[in-house]
Amino acid sequence: MNIYQFTREKLQLKLQELGEKPYRATQIFEWVYKKSARNFFEMTNISKSSQELLNEHFVFPKLHLEKEQISKDGTRKYLFRLHDGNLIETVLMRFHYGNSVCISTQVGCNMGCAFCASGQHKRIRNLDVYEMVLQVYTINEILKKEDSRVSHVVIMGIGEPFDNYNNTIDFIKIINDDKGLGIGARHITLSTSGIVPKIIEFSHLPLQINLAISLHFPNDKLRSKYMPVNRKYNLEKLFDALKYYYEMTNRRITFEYILIDGINDTKECCIELINLLRGMNCYVNLIPMNETNTMFRRSSEKATDEFYDLLMQKGINVTLRRDQGHDIDAACGQLRIKTEMANARKNC
Numbered sequence: 001m002n003i004y005q006f007t008r009e010k011l012q013l014k015l016q017e018l019g020e021k022p023y024r025a026t027q028i029f030e031w032v033y034k035k036s037a038r039n040f041f042e043m044t045n046i047s048k049s050s051q052e053l054l055n056e057h058f059v060f061p062k063l064h065l066e067k068e069q070i071s072k073d074g075t076r077k078y079l080f081r082l083h084d085g086n087l088i089e090t091v092l093m094r095f096h097y098g099n100s101v102c103i104s105t106q107v108g109c110n111m112g113c114a115f116c117a118s119g120q121h122k123r124i125r126n127l128d129v130y131e132m133v134l135q136v137y138t139i140n141e142i143l144k145k146e147d148s149r150v151s152h153v154v155i156m157g158i159g160e161p162f163d164n165y166n167n168t169i170d171f172i173k174i175i176n177d178d179k180g181l182g183i184g185a186r187h188i189t190l191s192t193s194g195i196v197p198k199i200i201e202f203s204h205l206p207l208q209i210n211l212a213i214s215l216h217f218p219n220d221k222l223r224s225k226y227m228p229v230n231r232k233y234n235l236e237k238l239f240d241a242l243k244y245y246y247e248m249t250n251r252r253i254t255f256e257y258i259l260i261d262g263i264n265d266t267k268e269c270c271i272e273l274i275n276l277l278r279g280m281n282c283y284v285n286l287i288p289m290n291e292t293n294t295m296f297r298r299s300s301e302k303a304t305d306e307f308y309d310l311l312m313q314k315g316i317n318v319t320l321r322r323d324q325g326h327d328i329d330a331a332c333g334q335l336r337i338k339t340e341m342a343n344a345r346k347n348c
């Protein structure tokens with residue numbers, strides 16, 4: 001069994017099955033996540049016989065670092081190779097308020113968003129809980145050597161987290177656990193393209209984490225054209241679910257909006273967006289497009305400023321995301337696909 005796969009609650013149950021005391025789960029969590037122990041024999045408050053028993057049943061795997069890219073602005077992109085040879089990306093972004101890690105939840109993605117590098121390649125498989133935990137753990141270990149730590153986690157990398165729901169929720173519980181990585185719930189943001197039944201389910205979780213919606217288009221015509229998820233869960237269904245989420249949690253919702261030249265950055269689109277969000281406790285995060293193919297272009301500075309200004313004038317809380325890692329393969333999935341293509345060419 002894989003030690004990073006377990007929430008503390010599940011580890012307690014597993015230890016009881018093995019004839020161990022449940023409080024060992026807390027001891028093990030502290031050793032693993034706080035003191036970076038990589039085997040049971042380092043855990044000096046656990047008896048020799050228990051160390052041996054645990055050692056027979058659990059392993060401490062690692063992610064293999066295939067490639068690292070460092071941007072001029074300090075953003076670092078890590079390409080990890082998994083045990084079965086698949087590649088995933090994790091991004092570390094440095095902000096004045098801390099270090100934020102953006103993790104992947106799947107190898108590839110089935111949602112097919114037309115503007116996304118990952119969406120052009122189908123999902124190969126879901127990530128296991130431990131593969132998500134190790135993305136954060138590994139970067140935290142790198143930062144520890146620099147006297148720093150991961151303070152924020154955004155679940156916005158390759159994959160749709162609600163298409164890998166149970167594993168994603170266990171991952172959140174582990175990183176949020178104060179005996180684990182101890183990342184505050186308010187410092188964790190999950191972003192979904194809009195899988196309505198899972199938004200409802202998520203509303204009932206007693207976790208104070210932030211919800212972001214990859215909205216990107218303000219009407220069904222455009223959204224269904226470029227985001228197939230909208231054909232199943234259109235804006236009416238999505239916004240009904242979000243109203244329910246708000247009633248249940250009272251938490252502000254973030255809307256992600258990638259500005260694409262001539263497609264969703266017009267004044268008409270901006271007005272539609274304002275009408276859609278009117279009266280909601282939310283804010284909009286405008287994102288400059290990372291150009292990964294020839295179909296879509298980044299909005300001009302003028303169009304971006306006008307869009308931003310109009311939202312502000314109409315009282316919508318809006319931020320314009322700082323362009324991060326633009327000099328490396330910054331778009332989600334870009335480095336993974338580039339490396340896989342290069343490897344395939346080598347094998348030809």
Ligand code: SF4
Pocket residue numbers: 109110111112113116117118119120157158159160193214332
């Ligand atoms: S934007 Fe997100 S949900 Fe859409 S294809 Fe890309 S990874 Fe999947």
